[in-house]
Amino acid sequence: MQTRLTDLIKDTPEGQEADAILRSCVHCGFCLATCPTYQLLGNELDSPRGRIYLIKQMLEGQEVTEKTQLHLDRCLTCRACETTCPSGVQYGHLLDIGRGMVEQQIQRTPYATFKRYALRKLLPNRTLFSTLMGVARMGRPLLPARLKKTIFPKPVTARSPSGKTHTRSMLILAGCVQPALTPNTNHATTRVLDRLGIAVMAAEQAGCCGALAYHLNAQEEGLNAMRRNIDAWWPFVTRSENPVEAIIVTASGCGVTVKDYGHLLQHDPDYAEKAAKISSLTRDISEIITAEASTLIPLLEAEKATSKSSSPRNLAFHAPCTLQHGMKLKGKVEPVLQAAGFNLTKVADPHLCCGSAGTYSILQPKLSRQLRDNKIAALTMENPDLVVTANIGCQMHLQGGTSLPVRHWIELLDETLTG
Template sequence: MQTRLTDLIKDTPEGKEADAILRSCVHCGFCLATCPTYQLLGNELDSPRGRIYLIKQLMEGEPVTASTQLHLDRCLTCRACETTCPSGVRYGHLLDIGRGMVERHVERPPHAKFVRYLLRTLLPNRTISGLLFGLARLGRPLLPGRLRKLIAPGSRTANELPQTKHARTMLILDGCVQPALTPNTNHAAARVLDRLGISLVAAKQAGCCGALAYHLNAQQEGLDAMRRNIDAWWPHVTHKDRPVEAIVITASGCGATVKDYGHLLQHDPLYAGKAVRISELARDISEIIASELPCLTSLLNQSEPAPSPRHIAFHAPCTLQHGMRLGGKVESILKASGFHLSKVADAHLCCGSAGTYSILQPKLSRQLRDNKLAVLTADNPELVVTANVGCQTHLQGGADLPVRHWIEILDERLNHHTSG
């Protein structure tokens, strides 16, 4: 694709990156077949190729309107187009640049600005989100049916991390809303890794991965959150006697972002090198478990299979299969652990959660969720499992059967084996 970027942008770091990405697009249109919003709306401006043209026009000095902003807002950033693209177009990075520029050119209505401000202020704050979801959990019996499904009941097993000190140590990212929404996820991960001879430790000062603010176009806020995490983790990474082996992340949305710290902070002279190292250490929990599969299967073979659900449907979050390119990793672990997995049609398509998308684009989000649940439940599984707190909560809001994180059912299976 030929480009003629304006003088104001072409020599800036983001202009140079955007220009290289734009030039790599060959207009083939393969991305249209895998774009969820194009599938629903049939408008090419709501496809990756169409949005690439809009960003190109913006950078070449063409007028920027609220319509441009709307088409970019509608993108889920699922990155299925990146998996499909034969030219390797880094669409997600281009979209971030384009959205940031549009935000500076187009003034949002006051109410829209306020909603976005609340989302990026309240949700990343663990104290506030914990209080809000805690109150919601107390009043859960009084909530309407669909809303009640979004608030998981308290877990009896969500207690402190195992205290055993193994020779192998890894960091765990607590995140922002996950401790309040699905408190058992990280504790289940810690118990599974404990049985595999790995200790998890948490850095108390670490918080939101930065994705929430960054993808709401408050990009400096998002980058600041990333810097805070790096500061919190760095003493553990550089510990003289016992540096951590990895940074384990159980929410794939956070994992895709942390693995991108090196790119996002590449122009920060104080953090660029540290960010690269953090990205190198970041691991989705499935990567750790897969590397320990012989030990896991040995533990599972010590007794009879557990009476927990055996027929399940796995929803692969976009951030897992497209963002981190870990498609099939969780499925192989679950199959090796004795679970029967349903076949899921169009597994590459987004469920519609996409961070705050389900709040800001509720109609499209619900359509995508309903479509996803239809294929997930087509084979009558006993439950649905996934790998991201956002997907889990979003799907649960429309599902008639339980939706859980896959590490929880693996923890239960191991607990039955080791205690039975």
């Protein structure tokens, strides 16, 4: 694709990156076949190729309108197009650049501005969010059935790890909403890795991964959250005795962002090198479990030989977009679940997004519900006993549309290992 970027942008780091991405696009249109919003709306401007043209026009100095903003807002950033693209177009990075520029030129309505501000301040604040969830749980009996599904019961106190001392250690990201909604996800991770001889710890000062603010176009706010995490993790990474082997992320939506810290902070002279190191250490929990297969499989075989568990055996696995397209970890979880004795039912069009996409389900509710309903139909086509996934956002979103339990897959592995 030929480009003629304006003088105001072409020599900036963002302009140079955008120019390289734009020039890699060959207009082939393969991305249209896997774009969820194009499948629903049939509008070229609601496809990756169409949005690339809109961003190109903006960078070349053409007028930016509310229509431009609308079509960029409608993108889920699922990155299925990147998996499909034969030219390796880094569409997600281009979209971040385009959205950031549009936000500077188009004024949103006061209501839309407040809504985005509230999301940025509420969801990453663990204390505030946990308090509000407590209030919601008390009022749960009075809520409509649709909303009741999204208010999980108060978590039961989790079983503790064995208490054994391990020479190997890893950090874990607590996350924003996960501690209040599904704390057992990280508790289960800690117990599983304890069985594998790995100690898990958390850095108290680490907080939101930064994705929420960054993808709501408050990009500097998001980058500051990333810097805070790096500062919190750095002493564990650089300590002279027993430095941590990895930073574990159990929410794939956070994992894809932390793995991108090196790119996002590459022009920050104080954090570029540290960010690259943090990204290199970041692992989705599926990567850790797969790497420890030689230890895990004998444990699973031993438990299966003696177990009398009546747990559901037929599962539908929903692979979050951030896992399969963002981190390119397609096919990591399924073999682990099969090794644990579960039967995986067929899922139609597994590459398509469920419609959660961070705050998308709040900001684009109609499209989000359509995608969720389609995904639930695909997940339940062979009548599974429950649905499992790898991301808290997908888990909550899907649970709001089905009576089947929706859980994180690591919880089932934990239960299998403990009989």
